[in-house]
Amino acid sequence: MIFSKISVCFWYNEQVMKAFLECISCIIRQTIEILRRIVRSEKKRQRILAAVIGKMAKVDIHKMSPPEATKYAHDEIQRITGIKDLYKEPKKQNNREALQLYPYLKRLVRKARDPLLMAVRLAIAGNIIDYGALAEFDIKHTVKDVLGKKFAVSDYKRFRRDLKKTKLLLYIGDNAGEIVFDRVLIEELIKKIEVVFVVKSKPVLNDVLMEDAKMVGLDKVVKVIKSGSDFAGTIPSKGTKEFKELYKSAEMVISKGQGNFETLDQEKKNIYFLLKMKCPSLGRVTGFKAGDIILKRSR
Numbered sequence: 045m046i047f048s049k050i051s052v053c054f055w056y057n058e059q060v061m062k063a064f065l066e067c068i069s070c071i072i073r074q075t076i077e078i079l080r081r082i083v084r085s086e087k088k089r090q091r092i093l094a095a096v097i098g099k100m101a102k103v104d105i106h107k108m109s110p111p112e113a114t115k116y117a118h119d120e121i122q123r124i125t126g127i128k129d130l131y132k133e134p135k136k137q138n139n140r141e142a143l144q145l146y147p148y149l150k151r152l153v154r155k156a157r158d159p160l161l162m163a164v165r166l167a168i169a170g171n172i173i174d175y176g177a178l179a180e181f182d183i184k185h186t187v188k189d190v191l192g193k194k195f196a197v198s199d200y201k202r203f204r205r206d207l208k209k210t211k212l213l214l215y216i217g218d219n220a221g222e223i224v225f226d227r228v229l230i231e232e233l234i235k236k237i238e239v240v241f242v243v244k245s246k247p248v249l250n251d252v253l254m255e256d257a258k259m260v261g262l263d264k265v266v267k268v269i270k271s272g273s274d275f276a277g278t279i280p281s282k283g284t285k286e287f288k289e290l291y292k293s294a295e296m297v298i299s300k301g302q303g304n305f306e307t308l309d310q311e312k313k314n315i316y317f318l319l320k321m322k323c324p325s326l327g328r329v330t331g332f333k334a335g336d337i338i339l340k341r342s343r
Contacts, residue, residue: 063105063113071100071117078121078130096120111277111303118248118275129247131220138173138221138250139259141183149228152191161200163229164318165190168337170225171218171301171320173250183221186320189335196321196336203316203339206296207237214294216242216271216278216308217252218301224260226300231265240267240290246274251303277307308342315342 075096079089096117105113122128129135149166156162169190173183207213215230217223226241233239241262244251257268272284278299280291291297297315299308305317321336332338 063108063110065105067105067110067113068100071114072097074114075117075121081134082125082127082130092121092124095124109277109306111275111306115248115275131247131250135220135250135253135256136259138219139224139256142170142173142221142224143260145183145187146224146228149187149225153228153232160204160232163232164200164203164339165337167225167229167300168318168320168339170222171318172322173219173221190320190337193335193337196332196338198339199316199341200339202341206314206316207233210237210295212290212294213237213239213296213298214242214290215239215266215298216300216304217257218304219250220252220256221250222300223252223256223262227260227262227265230262234266240269240294242269242271242278242287244274245270245272245284248274248276251276276303278304279307280311311342313342316340317342 072093075093076089079092083089083092099116099120100113103113103116118130121130152166153159153162166187169187170183172186213233215226215233217226230239230241241257243254243257247253254263254268254270257263262268269286269290270284271278271287272282273279280288283291291313295314297308297313299305299315299317301319302322305319308315309317317338317340319338321332321334321338323334
């Protein structure tokens, strides 16, 4: 999402995360990758790309977050092609592949000295499944890498303390496939607290939808709701009535991925961001580097 959905650079203006000029090149790259997959005609690809470039030329991205900037491009692709879910088949494939790993992930948690910490690490490892930021990724390799990697920042001790004071936790999901890794963490969390999982309301990139939650059986584990969001991020004030009520009443929130970080980082809420850094440009702003794993509490 731009941070997660597409690699980006952005800047802070009065403590508000905004897209930067370099975001445009990433949006164009992502557009080309989408068109190669869903459009056969080279001439039509060129026509759609020109339309996206024309649209982005009229947008002042400095006035919006990276996920909001990306939405302009995707709306244009959807309008011209008539395809609403640009990642429908890749998402199904990601879910199937991740489900094959589910027994292995559960064994890792079961054998761990600290099962909760292992589940957190695995949830972050799952964040690699992101067609916006990465054209290719290796899930199995990433799991092994994350298991032995030190956190770039870890608020885990505070995370555990806050869980003891929490009755309701809102878990805001990110990508399809990744949701299987989220399920592993959620199954640890629900041993002590109530968890509600949040999905997107409409297709956007490879973000998780209700159909993905059902495909991996998460709806049988916890309550799943729609956020009201139709872009690669979450803005609570624009959410559904149900989402806003649960967001307000939840003592704790888990936010997965970079797009959600970009739009929730300034929220005055007890939020824990779980993500794997994918954007070198963002790293130069935040002090992280590509590949870093992060468990960070909101400021």
